[in-house]
Amino acid sequence: MEHHTRIKVYYEDTDSLGVVYYANYLKYLERGRTELVDAQGKPIQQWNREGFILAVYKIDITFLKPARLGDVCDVVTRFVSGSDYRKRLKQTIELGGETITEATVDLVCLDAQLQLREFPPGILE
Amino acid sequence: MEHHTRIKVYYEDTDSLGVVYYANYLKYLERGRTELVDAQGKPIQQWNREGFILAVYKIDITFLKPARLGDVCDVVTRFVSGSDYRKRLKQTIELGGETITEATVDLVCLDAQLQLREFPPGILE
Amino acid sequence: MEHHTRIKVYYEDTDSLGVVYYANYLKYLERGRTELVDAQGKPIQQWNREGFILAVYKIDITFLKPARLGDVCDVVTRFVSGSDYRKRLKQTIELGGETITEATVDLVCLDAQLQLREFPPGILE
Amino acid sequence: MEHHTRIKVYYEDTDSLGVVYYANYLKYLERGRTELVDAQGKPIQQWNREGFILAVYKIDITFLKPARLGDVCDVVTRFVSGSDYRKRLKQTIELGGETITEATVDLVCLDAQLQLREFPPGILE
Numbered sequence: 217m218e219h220h221t222r223i224k225v226y227y228e229d230t231d232s233l234g235v236v237y238y239a240n241y242l243k244y245l246e247r248g249r250t251e252l253v254d255a256q257g258k259p260i261q262q263w264n265r266e267g268f269i270l271a272v273y274k275i276d277i278t279f280l281k282p283a284r285l286g287d288v289c290d291v292v293t294r295f296v297s298g299s300d301y302r303k304r305l306k307q308t309i310e311l312g313g314e315t316i317t318e319a320t321v322d323l324v325c326l327d328a329q330l331q332l333r334e335f336p337p338g339i340l341e
Numbered sequence: 342m343e344h345h346t347r348i349k350v351y352y353e354d355t356d357s358l359g360v361v362y363y364a365n366y367l368k369y370l371e372r373g374r375t376e377l378v379d380a381q382g383k384p385i386q387q388w389n390r391e392g393f394i395l396a397v398y399k400i401d402i403t404f405l406k407p408a409r410l411g412d413v414c415d416v417v418t419r420f421v422s423g424s425d426y427r428k429r430l431k432q433t434i435e436l437g438g439e440t441i442t443e444a445t446v447d448l449v450c451l452d453a454q455l456q457l458r459e460f461p462p463g464i465l466e
Numbered sequence: 467m468e469h470h471t472r473i474k475v476y477y478e479d480t481d482s483l484g485v486v487y488y489a490n491y492l493k494y495l496e497r498g499r500t501e502l503v504d505a506q507g508k509p510i511q512q513w514n515r516e517g518f519i520l521a522v523y524k525i526d527i528t529f530l531k532p533a534r535l536g537d538v539c540d541v542v543t544r545f546v547s548g549s550d551y552r553k554r555l556k557q558t559i560e561l562g563g564e565t566i567t568e569a570t571v572d573l574v575c576l577d578a579q580l581q582l583r584e585f586p587p588g589i590l591e
Numbered sequence: 592m593e594h595h596t597r598i599k600v601y602y603e604d605t606d607s608l609g610v611v612y613y614a615n616y617l618k619y620l621e622r623g624r625t626e627l628v629d630a631q632g633k634p635i636q637q638w639n640r641e642g643f644i645l646a647v648y649k650i651d652i653t654f655l656k657p658a659r660l661g662d663v664c665d666v667v668t669r670f671v672s673g674s675d676y677r678k679r680l681k682q683t684i685e686l687g688g689e690t691i692t693e694a695t696v697d698l699v700c701l702d703a704q705l706q707l708r709e710f711p712p713g714i715l716e
Contacts, residue, residue, distance in 0.1 A: 226500055228364065228493045230357035232410050233639070235705070237353055238647050239621070242614035243478045250476055254536075261536040264608070272613050276651040282705065285357050286504075286511040330610070330657065351625055353618045358514070360580070363522050364492035368603045371489070375601055379661075386661040389483070397488050401526040407580065411629075411636040455485070455532065478612055482605035482660050489603065535607050 217341075219252040221291040225283050235282035241317050242275070245307045248291035249321075253339060268336050269326040273302070277319040283311055295341075300334045301325070342466075344377040346416040350408050360407035366442050367400070370432045373416030374446075378464060393461050394451040398427070402444040408436055420466075425459045426450070467591075469502040471541040475533050485532035491567050492525070495557045498541030499571075503589060518586050519576040523552070527569040533561055545591075550584045551575070592716075594627040596666040600658050610657035616692050617650070620682045623666030624696075628714060643711050644701040648677070652694040658686055670716075675709045676700070 223244050231237040253260050253270070263270070283289055289311045296304040302322060309317040325335040348369050356362040378385050378395070388395070408414055414436045421429040427447060434442040450460040473494050481487040503510050503520070513520070533539055539561045546554040552572060559567040575585040598619050606612040628635050628645070638645070658664055664686045671679040677697060684692040700710040 226493070226497050227356045227358070228362055228496065231352045232355035232357070232359045233352070233644060233646075233705070234357045238650075239353065239614040239617035242617060243476070246478065246614070247476050259536050261534065264535070269608060271608075272654060274651075274653045275613075276649075278649045279647060284511065285514070286509050330608070351618070351622050353621065358519060358521075358580070363525075364489040364496070367489035367492065368601070371603065372601050384661045386659065389660070394483060396483075397529060399526075399528045400488075401524075403524045404522060409636065410639070411634045455483070477606045477608070478614065480607035481602045482607070482609045483602070484607045487603055 217295040219248065219255060219293045221248040221251040221293070223247060223289050223291060225285055225287045225289070227285060230285050235284055238279060241277070241279065241309060244289065244291050244309055245275075245319055245321065248293045248307060249305070252293050256339065258338070263339065267328045268333075268339070269328070269330070270323050270339070271326050271330075272321055273324045274322040275319055277317065279317055281311070281314065281316040283309070283316060287311055289316070296320075298335070298340065301332065303335060303340050305340070342420045344373065344380060344418045346373040346376040346418070348372060348414050348416055350410055350412045350414070352410060355410050360409055363404060366402070366404065366434060369414065369416050369434055370400075370444055370446065373418045373432060374430070377418050381464065383463070388461075388464065392453045393458075393464070394453070394455070395448050395464070396451050396455075397446055398449045399447040400444055402442065404442055406436070406439065406441040408434070408441060412436055414441070421445075423460070423465065426457065428460060428465050430465075467545040469498065469505060469543045471498040471501040471543070473497060473539050473541060475535055475537045475539070477535060480535050485534055488529060491527070491529065491559060494539065494541050494559055495525075495569055495571065498543045498557060499555070502543050506589065508588070513586075513589065517578045518583075518589070519578070519580070520573050520589070521576050521580075522571055523574045524572040525569055527567065529567055531561070531564065531566040533559070533566060537561055539566070546570075548585070548590065551582065553585060553590050555590070592670040594623065594630060594668045596623040596626040596668070598622060598664050598666055600660055600662045600664070602660065605660050610659055613654060616652070616654065616684060619664065619666050619684055620650075620694055620696065623668045623682060624680065627668050631714065631716075633713070638711075638714065642703045643708075643714070644703070644705070645698050645714070646701050646705075647696055648699045649697040650694055652692065654692055656686070656689065656691040658684070658691060662686055664691070671695075673710070673715065676707065678710060678715050680715070
């Protein structure tokens, strides 16, 4: 499983150093995960309504190179491993053939009261 | 009624032009309104739980001068006029004694289903 | 001139009321304007490097209906009027055939020192 | 060295799950680091003007519990170790006496062209 989402850098994403603000790469990664879930057939808002919420428990992220205004990046999401209660993804952001950000993302599944529950079948498999 | 909220500009607020990104001034204005509500005795999250949601229906905003990283601004909120179903505020952002942003903000009150309802007593009076 | 940009609502755009946070509609409008400029042949970052910066001087915006997680909206940008020093655009956000946000946007052109200058030919005409 | 910065959760920080959006905790951490630098005598924007930019190279962050609208949190920043080219901080976000987020943050120092340089004396020591 490898999923690709294209994102473009707008002013909103940059900061006064002229590059994408570090927290905003996490927005790109989340868009990638949402697109991956949506691509599996049931959109994320539908999962939410049914009481399944994907939440990041832990993320280890390295910022190798910056992206800038107008850059078009590719968010690549790969499934690494998983149990009933934990899924690990590897996500990278690619720009011009180079990896500019790489992250290991541990996800849990929560219910509507934000309590831990098992992942349902058919999501991130 | 005139309420003051102090805000400081961080990297997250700026963009690659070296100034605060235009949409982020609206965040500052919202912080000012939230602080005004909180100062009247019942915090905004409590109003929400009781089924009263303040929503901006219309905002007219002029960006006169920019704020930059590290600037400390004063968000000034004044009550202008109101009926049971509409309140108008005048908000400005001040920096070093100068008005850098000015806005006229029309608010409505919504219930938990985001339907229009009357403003309750004790909020924005 | 009428330009369309498709945007999708992600978690980052929403707030605890379950809808898109009001300032984030301004991000969508800015994406629409950037895409319009880019579509005219020279991307916004290139204009910036040449010392031409488009800045919003004033925006009047009405929030008619909310967008929610997963919604796909259409940002529509129309040129209204302009002089050498001021351009006015009309922008709407459409969702399922309905206008959910409408805005009148007044733009100025700034140089690299953020001083007012004439709009160059070939941008927003 | 242990530095504390108080932050309050506003609508802008939350998402449709009713809690702070995960990327926004990184904004809080950055505010904490900026306040730490500012408290050492020279504000971050002055360091930038002199050609010293602090950039996060790597962050490992665990999200233990969520913060919600109106919560007032304490961002705690501690210096862990450092060399001329790398500094490590430990940062936590505390709410009501509990740690809700914990992060290990590796910083580098860049020049105005975003190239690696030695940390100057007097910053994060």
